[in-house]
Amino acid sequence: MTQDAEVDALVRARIRGLRIAKGWSLDELAARCYLSPSTLSRIETGHRRIGLDQLTAIARALGASLDSLVETPGDEVVITPHHHPERGITTWVLTHEPGRQGMTVARMRVTKPAERGPDALRVHPGRDWFTVLSGTVELILGDRTILVEAGQAAAFSTMVPHAFGARGGPAEVIAILDHDGERVHLDT
Template sequence: MEELLNLGPRLRAARKDRGWTLDDLAERAGMSPSTLSRLESGKRQASLELLIPLTRQLGIRVDDLLEPGDRDPRVRRVAVQREGMTVAPLTREESEVRAYKLTYHPDAPERPLQVHDGHEWIYVLSGRLRLGLGDAEFVLHRGEVAEFATTTPHSMRAEGSKPAEVISIFNSVGERLHLHPLA
């Protein structure tokens, strides 16, 4: 079965997307690092007994590891509302580059400046977005783009009385540190 050939690399990619080592995931899932290494390299046959604890820790489904190559290309992930913003995923969870449609609501609480590894690119779809970047502040309007290293302290919020809708793209490190603390 072709699906089983991709299981190991998909498992490894999901682990690395979270920035976890073999030891990190193995400990969380209650197995030895060597067992996990053999699963990822295809040297050990996968079983539900091994996969279920791993997928639970990774926050994915067993099906995510077994998807056939000709799967439906549509992304069907649910938008969530957190801390005055709506986060709508535009890419699959296992994608190396993460894209989101973010809606910053004008009544959202002020968030502190954040610093983390990665790089971010944002495109304003509607409204106005206040971007704090280091000591500077910028107001971006519909159609404007900003790109910056996320090692620079930064924050974003709606400017004015209307929501600001943006497309935000970053690598998995930036996504994990930028959005998961909201959960």
Template sequence: MTANEAVDARVRRRLRELRGEQGLTLQQVAERANIDVSTLSRLESGKRRLALDHLPGLAAALGVKADDLLGSAPPPDPRVRAKPLKMGAMTAWPLTSRGGAGGLQAFKLLVPFDGAEPPDELPVHEGHDWIYVLSGRLRLVLGEKDFVIEPGEAVEFSTWTPHWFGAVDGPVELIGIFGPQGQRLHVHG
């Protein structure tokens, strides 16, 4: 592979990436770049060689510099920057972005001590929950059993088992991993 072929392949890839990121069609970019849509399609697919005079128009059509078409895509920012969620008295900080593996979402939760008691009918739903207590003491009711989970302890359970959790004698910080069903119940409601 020659240096020109490598540049050509890189520009084709960046054209597709930038067009996709911006949700633009071939037609829209072609009109903005003042080239024929079939020419743009052939450029992207590699059926036509890229000419240097195409770069300024394509870059302008995508709102980037020509250098952005010649380089690699910058790596995405890996930090999760979601805002905390309030659910009644609890606060949840998302630790994963939406669409995690298998729909699983991780949260740091602050469960305040508010004297809450489990409801008469404990919730049941599809899924599996995993909880790790960072600080405080967590009361976990699973079916007929009542547990106190201490800092440094983890629990995991099927959410088909009736369940509820709350703070024992002070605020509790925990990390929780919930599937989509548990996330809706624990984090959104």
């Protein structure tokens, strides 16, 4: 099967899968995207080519983006950790949206205490957010030290000089970082 045929089959399967997940019949989806039920049936079964205008109408009716319908699955299923022993951080990048407006979600295991001093504190545009899964994180924001315990979260402007580390043993966090936060904190 060629790559184009694989993508075509994937798009058709996604349309049918989303329709069924919503509990809609062919008639219900057809009415929502202004196509005949027979046309929609032939699209789902591969007996009719999908026009861009049809695909746009179907995506809109299903509440999906065109990108989500045509996106090819990534090869990576298993997420490989990135170890930074000098910083005491292991990172698993769970999702990554490229570009200036993209966000990255990462799981981080922090083993070293927060570094202190003016050279250790970082500043960059944007905001950082994290929640502590286990342990305690010491967050340094300017001249303040804040302890964030398991089950708590922190959100802050990254224009404030900041650093973080483990307090009293390893800590695990889920972090959401904007483009600048990803570049600074994950060294990507």
